[in-house]
Amino acid sequence: MESIEKRLAHIKDEIRTAALACGRDPETIDLVAVSKKKSSAAVTSAIQAGVTLLGENYIQEAMDKINTIGNTPASWHFIGHLQSNKAKFAVPYFDLIHTVDSFKLAREINKQAAKINKRQAILMQVNIADEATKSGTTAASALALAREIAPLEHIHLTGLMGMPPFFDDPEGARPYFKAMANLFNTIQKEEIPGVDLEHLSMGMSGDFKVAIEEGSTLVRIGTAIFGSRE
Template structure:
């Protein structure tokens, strides 16, 4: 696993340098969903610092077992409002806030715990009905409204484009997210930091980096294929 992580980090550096970017601006999120805690610990031993989870109960169990003193946990999956009580305060970053309803519930739960929860707004740049996310057209207004919530801190945007055999197919969707980020940043909403762009996975993260990604979510290339029948 150490070799796989080092290979991905090398690819990240090379993609950043190709795009004239500082490699230190880009962080690797190791997507550990459906993988046992033992594999997370192995990745930690190899130097990995950020882990992304998709399923709240599984994530909470891993956090309880492993802790979060030396690593960051990010929630990257679809989050139901009713499960916000488990997510608020448990994650360094929630990538997948796609509605004002969800944001308000996270804010409510974070207030109960006396914390400010960092989040990203998820934008469905591909327009696929099967994917979560606010529309590109509504993203600005959603950020404007979420910015008024006291126990949430908007740190940027996230997207998950359609799958393409050729990673170049995803480039327009990554570029669109960057342009949306730039438009929102120019508006200067109080308390909003358009610092992070979470985009790119195992098959297309190099293209995402060329288009401005600061967080790339890589699972299969680190942990191997997943057996969803085990869920």
């Protein structure tokens, strides 16, 4: 079996190639290594191999892992569905929360961040295909939600996150990535005080090259780095 180091090098190379092929600077695209269901040992190996951003989906699992691994140069991102009652755990542990999809959740994150004098960076999750099985605000409501979140003093809205429906052919995802990029540009043009859109989190192991072509700045890749789930 290929080592994490080799797989990581391969993915980084593919990201670079995809970026250059569409005229983008590879330095503008960051890799979030999705480490859910992976052991602390596997995560430590990934950090040693050069992973700088780690994405976790489950609060308790992530807290256990972060506590076990201890201080690390890597930054932790929360990329799973977050319930308001778990915000108090997410805020102290994560540098960026990708999945804020309601004002209720944003308000609770703001409250918890105020307690530890933190300005929590967040992304707004958009359910770009209006899928019943996925979380996220609608594309139609996204601008209004950004305006609502903006005045919260302990929150910093820094971008959007989206996930297209699954397709065997990554080209199927392209219209959804394009729609996310258009929405990102629309909100950015409004120049809402307190909202600084720089991150567009989209693209996973199967479709990240198309996501990069459509403007992704954060690709979330797990299987292609860590192998299939344990």
